[in-house]
Amino acid sequence: MTALEFSPAFTAELALGAAAVLAAGGYAYAGLWPESQIFGRCVVAAKNPRQIALTYDDGPNDADTYRLLEVLAKHSVRATFFMIGRFVRQRPEIARAVAAAGHLIGNHTMTHPLLLVRPPSVVRQQIGDCNAALEDALGVPVRWFRPPHGGRRPDVLRIARELGLAPVMWNAMGYDWKRTTPEAVEKNILRGFEKNRRRGYATNALLHDGGQAGIGQDRRHTVAATDRLISGWKNDFAARGEVGEFVTPEAWL
Numbered sequence: 001m002t003a004l005e006f007s008p009a010f011t012a013e014l015a016l017g018a019a020a021v022l023a024a025g026g027y028a029y030a031g032l033w034p035e036s037q038i039f040g041r042c043v044v045a046a047k048n049p050r051q052i053a054l055t056y057d058d059g060p061n062d063a064d065t066y067r068l069l070e071v072l073a074k075h076s077v078r079a080t081f082f083m084i085g086r087f088v089r090q091r092p093e094i095a096r097a098v099a100a101a102g103h104l105i106g107n108h109t110m111t112h113p114l115l116l117v118r119p120p121s122v123v124r125q126q127i128g129d130c131n132a133a134l135e136d137a138l139g140v141p142v143r144w145f146r147p148p149h150g151g152r153r154p155d156v157l158r159i160a161r162e163l164g165l166a167p168v169m170w171n172a173m174g175y176d177w178k179r180t181t182p183e184a185v186e187k188n189i190l191r192g193f194e195k196n197r198r199r200g201y202a203t204n205a206l207l208h209d210g211g212q213a214g215i216g217q218d219r220r221h222t223v224a225a226t227d228r229l230i231s232g233w234k235n236d237f238a239a240r241g242e243v244g245e246f247v248t249p250e251a252w253l
């Protein structure tokens with residue numbers, strides 16, 4: 001994700017509703033709006049407001065991926081990491097540490113292009129090369145894919161499926177791909193969580209343990225927000241007499 005494709009104004013425009021936006025520019029809606037199914041089936045979230053999937057994009061990233069693993073281990077929460085292939089090639093040991101901690105790992109392309117505007121040959125290479133990087137690092141096939149910036153079109157999803165991957169989008173955003181505060185990230189995710197809960201849906205939270213610009217991006221705000229969010233959710237569910245469940249997209253296929 002970057003601010004470029006989802007500036008607040010653009011997001012607000014899309015939030016006016018599918019009908020209005022389809023009239024104004026259906027291609028942008030179908031290809032970029034995270035919950036759109038127009039260009040093909042994507043996993044978003046099940047109809048179960050007690051389930052939460054924490055997903056982290058753009059890693060592996062030294063040192064914040066390791067910091068995040070500590071926080072998730074402290075809370076015994078399993079999460080999902082959509083990794084950029086070129087960073088996996090640079091730091092395969094971080095990818096292996098994520099897998100060894102029991103988390104789910106998915107493909108986020110080799111170099112994070114907006115696939116919506118790339119030819120099919122590039123799409124296939126981007127996804128295929130990332131699969132190869134992950135499989136070389138982990139020794140097992142990858143099953144999950146998140147398109148960079150959420151950008152897709154029917155053939156992007158078809159190519160992903162041909163390469164053995166199920167596409168995954170999201171329905172809550174941390175807006176944490178640039179430096180911000182843990183409080184702001186927490187508030188952004190909780191806004192999406194409350195919206196999903198009102199509609200009866202699980203939350204699929206988009207966060208970032210890395211950044212497409214390179215390894216070494218500061219994501220301490222995301223790590224701290226994760227700690228606060230998990231503690232808050234556990235208390236919130238307990239106060240309602242409910243049992244919350246932290247899941248991965250495997251629960252929703």
Ligand SMILES: [Zn+2]
Pocket residue numbers: 001057058108112148149212
């Ligand atoms: Zn990304």
